[in-house]
Amino acid sequence: MSRTGFQLPLLPGRSPSEPPDTQDRTRALEAKGASEQVGARVRRLFGGSFHLRHVDAGSCNACESELKALANPYYDLHRLGIFIEPSPRHADGLIVTGPITLPMREPLLRTYEAMPEPRLVIAVGTCACTGGIFAGSELVAGPLERLLPVDVYIPGCPPSPLTLLHGLLLALGRVEEARR
Amino acid sequence: MQLTWLWRGLRTGVLTTRYPRRPERMPDGWRGTAVLQRDQCVVEGAPPSCVTVCLPRALSVEETGGDRRLRLDHAACIACGLCVAACPRGALSISNEFELAASSRARLISEHRPKGDRAA
Ligand code: SF4
Ligand code: SF4
Numbered sequence: 001m002s003r004t005g006f007q008l009p010l011l012p013g014r015s016p017s018e019p020p021d022t023q024d025r026t027r028a029l030e031a032k033g034a035s036e037q038v039g040a041r042v043r044r045l046f047g048g049s050f051h052l053r054h055v056d057a058g059s060c061n062a063c064e065s066e067l068k069a070l071a072n073p074y075y076d077l078h079r080l081g082i083f084i085e086p087s088p089r090h091a092d093g094l095i096v097t098g099p100i101t102l103p104m105r106e107p108l109l110r111t112y113e114a115m116p117e118p119r120l121v122i123a124v125g126t127c128a129c130t131g132g133i134f135a136g137s138e139l140v141a142g143p144l145e146r147l148l149p150v151d152v153y154i155p156g157c158p159p160s161p162l163t164l165l166h167g168l169l170l171a172l173g174r175v176e177e178a179r180r
Numbered sequence: 181m182q183l184t185w186l187w188r189g190l191r192t193g194v195l196t197t198r199y200p201r202r203p204e205r206m207p208d209g210w211r212g213t214a215v216l217q218r219d220q221c222v223v224e225g226a227p228p229s230c231v232t233v234c235l236p237r238a239l240s241v242e243e244t245g246g247d248r249r250l251r252l253d254h255a256a257c258i259a260c261g262l263c264v265a266a267c268p269r270g271a272l273s274i275s276n277e278f279e280l281a282a283s284s285r286a287r288l289i290s291e292h293r294p295k296g297d298r299a300a
Pocket of ligand 2: 237238257263
């Protein structure tokens with residue numbers, strides 16, 4: 001439950017064609033159930049605040065537009081104690097938009113590795129969830145679940161701010177999951 | 181100066197949504213995701229017209245043995261509405277449901293096996 005993972009250097013230089021670090025991936029899968037861990041920790045430490053790092057992995061920026069709308073006075077993300085952080089070192093969760101284009105694959109994995117555990121991964125938008133209209137393209141490394149263990153999927157192209165709120169609160173176990 | 185803003189604040193009140201403490205409702209016509217009316221869908225045609233028009237391949241036909249199912253992946257659906265126009269039986273519609281997030285892929289997939297398919 002303590003913040004670990006502050007090792008430097010981040011990782012040795014790796015070419016984008018290599019497969020994702022399997023060791024890291026195993027470690028990540030062991031940290032499954034991170035949702036409950038992070039949820040319990042943020043409740044204990046801060047009475048509920050949750051810090052996110054956002055990585056745009058080749059999105060069309062409509063998803064960013066909706067994410068930005070969360071900060072406006074109507075949705076007011078901060079009233080729920082959820083903040084977007086400027087550094088992965090301070091983040092409990094990673095939000096990823098876009099289909100993971102090949103150049104963004106490496107920065108995405110490095111961001112993930114720089115985050116302290118336990119950490120959540122949230123796929124925002126159809127692109128990150130399944131590849132969307134870019135699925136199967138040879139220029140994308142996604143969908144996200146091929147690279148990282150995804151905890152919450154937020155579909156929509158782009159997902160509306162309320163859908164995003166639902167997803168973020170779902171990650172913290174603060175809302176019920178809808179039944180389909 | 182400050183008083184102006186105070187009066188304005190008192191006049192307009194709080195506009196911030198109370199979600200999730202109070203449920204929100206999207207307006208009719210707002211596009212959430214495609215939904216299938218199961219009693220209408222017969223999965224006919226090879227492939228059915230909805231599957232042909234779906235750009236992100238959210239709709240697909242699964243075939244194992246003689247078993248034919250229509251698979252709708254809500255995680256891939258971009259709510260474009262092309263399948264709604266394409267379905268001759270009006271089995272597809274776009275719902276204004278917004279609580280779409282899920283913690284597993286399986287929860288976002290719905291499969292439909294038409295009734296009487298095995299008899300045919
Ligand atoms: S999910 Fe849609 S809106 Fe979001 S990045 Fe992909 S194409 Fe753009
Ligand atoms: S609304 Fe568009 S993306 Fe969704 S299932 Fe229909 S055709 Fe496919």
